[in-house]
Amino acid sequence: MELRVIEKTEEELRIEVAGEGHTFMNVLKGTLLENDDVAAATYDVNPEQSGGQTEPILSITTEGGADPLDVLEDAAGDVSRKTDELRSAFKAASA
Amino acid sequence: MADEFDVEYIRGDDREARILVRGLTPAFANGLRRAMIADVPTLSIDTLRVVENSSVMFDEMIGLRLGLVPLTTPDDFEYGDTVTLSLDVEGPDTAYSGDLESSDPDVNPADEDVPIIQLNENPSGENQRIELEAEAVLDDGKSHAKQSGGVAVGYRHLRKVSVVGDRGEFDEEETNILRGVIETEDGELVPTDEFDHDLTERYPGKELEVEDVPGAFVFHVETDGSMTVEELVLRGIDSIESRADELQEKVAV
Numbered sequence: 001m002e003l004r005v006i007e008k009t010e011e012e013l014r015i016e017v018a019g020e021g022h023t024f025m026n027v028l029k030g031t032l033l034e035n036d037d038v039a040a041a042t043y044d045v046n047p048e049q050s051g052g053q054t055e056p057i058l059s060i061t062t063e064g065g066a067d068p069l070d071v072l073e074d075a076a077g078d079v080s081r082k083t084d085e086l087r088s089a090f091k092a093a094s095a
Numbered sequence: 096m097a098d099e100f101d102v103e104y105i106r107g108d109d110r111e112a113r114i115l116v117r118g119l120t121p122a123f124a125n126g127l128r129r130a131m132i133a134d135v136p137t138l139s140i141d142t143l144r145v146v147e148n149s150s151v152m153f154d155e156m157i158g159l160r161l162g163l164v165p166l167t168t169p170d171d172f173e174y175g176d177t178v179t180l181s182l183d184v185e186g187p188d189t190a191y192s193g194d195l196e197s198s199d200p201d202v203n204p205a206d207e208d209v210p211i212i213q214l215n216e217n218p219s220g221e222n223q224r225i226e227l228e229a230e231a232v233l234d235d236g237k238s239h240a241k242q243s244g245g246v247a248v249g250y251r252h253l254r255k256v257s258v259v260g261d262r263g264e265f266d267e268e269e270t271n272i273l274r275g276v277i278e279t280e281d282g283e284l285v286p287t288d289e290f291d292h293d294l295t296e297r298y299p300g301k302e303l304e305v306e307d308v309p310g311a312f313v314f315h316v317e318t319d320g321s322m323t324v325e326e327l328v329l330r331g332i333d334s335i336e337s338r339a340d341e342l343q344e345k346v347a348v
Contacts, residue, residue: 027125090332093104
């Protein structure tokens with residue numbers, strides 16, 4: 001996973017997340033949208049054959065003065081927390 | 096945003112299971128499904144060193160067939176790690192996946208009875224024979240479908256069926272087909288194959304209401320035998336978590 005910031009203002013962020021696909025980006029986007037500080041979050045991926053920009057680009061717009069990079073960091077933490085809980089739920093069910 | 100996950104195995108064994116998960120978002124459910132198919136690595140034969148092949152198939156065809164044999168995959172392998180297996184069978188006989196001899200006791204064909212090729216006696220009298228060494232490599236389903244541990248992984252919403260009244264006296268009795276798992280009014284979980292996927296078999300003469308239960312997904316997970324269903328799910332979750340952790344770490348810098 002290689003990150004490259006394309007555009008960054010106080011409330012907007014466009015960042016390339018190289019090496020990822022829909023699997024992770026959609027989970028991340030879904031988690032970002034659960035955050036009240038996030039006004040908009042989306043990602044765009046182009047197929048490999050299309051040439052040009054084929055790595056996913058994540059766009060975040062925040063409101064209420066939150067820094068988009070902080071929001072992204074929190075979202076990654078949230079995903080990690082959820083997977084952790086999900087794992088224990090699975091282990092509990094199969095035990 | 097407090098997530099309460101609740102997992103329940105509805106039925107299943109090591110190879111195939113139906114699992115109800117409550118508290119998931121659609122994005123998360125799909126991420127997990129995709130991770131199980133494409134991101135959980137398994138071992139598969141990828142290169143061959145053919146010593147002798149007097150069978151009726153080209154080396155390449157044998158290679159393709161061997162690649163598709165599922166191998167049990169312990170969790171202590173890294174991407175690119177290899178295991179050597181050998182095959183030595185002389186006709187008249189059929190070479191099966193069970194004839195593969197592995198150099199690692201933890202890595203073996205998941206099924207012993209996958210036919211690889213039938214070896215006969217040639218008209219000239221000598222027996223057809225196959226002898227080779229194969230390298231299995233750990234990789235994921237993104238590179239080749241043979242590396243995918245999940246062969247049939249999907250999910251449906253859990254659906255709640257409630258009786259709202261009796262069917263009109265002169266209404267035509269029509270089949271009401273539904274596939275998946277239903278939740279009855281008393282909270283019982285019933286796979287639809289128990290009543291032939293037809294709600295009128297279970298609730299004859301009733302008028303029903305069927306609705307999705309929000310956040311409740313019934314996963315159907317079937318593996319190729321490289322690992323158990325539980326392992327596959329857990330490794331799928333690990334795969335998403337490792338990426339989230341990596342992202343968090345990189346953003347924090």
